[in-house]
């Protein structure tokens with residue numbers, strides 16, 4: 399088969415285009431990676447201690463309720479992001495740091511979601 403080598407060296411994008419259609423290629427580029435889902439991350443990484451609704455459970459004793467309007471008013475997304483990154487251990491119960499465990503984008507997405515709690 400003389401035509402086979404040419405088919406194999408055909409550029410990958412063309413093969414993908416033929417397989418999935420041009421439209422899908424457009425949404426699947428690595429540079430367009432979807433933003434992290436703050437709510438989903440909060441529910442998996444934070445809600446065990448802080449509750450799905452932001453009301454502190456036993457493991458977050460000493461923490462404000464994250465849906466408390468007064469706390470929300472006094473707190474910025476940036477300060478929440480710092481707490482997520484560095485953790486907090488002023489009280490008897492400690493919040494673990496997430497340095498090296500979550501990306502900056504993930505931390506910012508969670509902090510933004512926390513700012514929506516109680517609204």
Ligand code: HEC
Pocket residue numbers: 440443444445446447448457458459460461462464478481482486487488489490491492493494496508509512
């Ligand atoms: C193991 C339990 C635990 C986990 C998991 C946890 N926290 Fe905490 N968090 C705490 C505790 C305990 C405190 C209070 C620490 C202190 O004040 O010394 C706290 C404090 C906080 C505060 C500061 C509240 C205040 O009183 O000002 C924020 C904001 C917060 N956590 C957000 C988060 C987010 C967002 C996540 C998920 C990425 C998370 N926490 C995961 C236990 C936890």
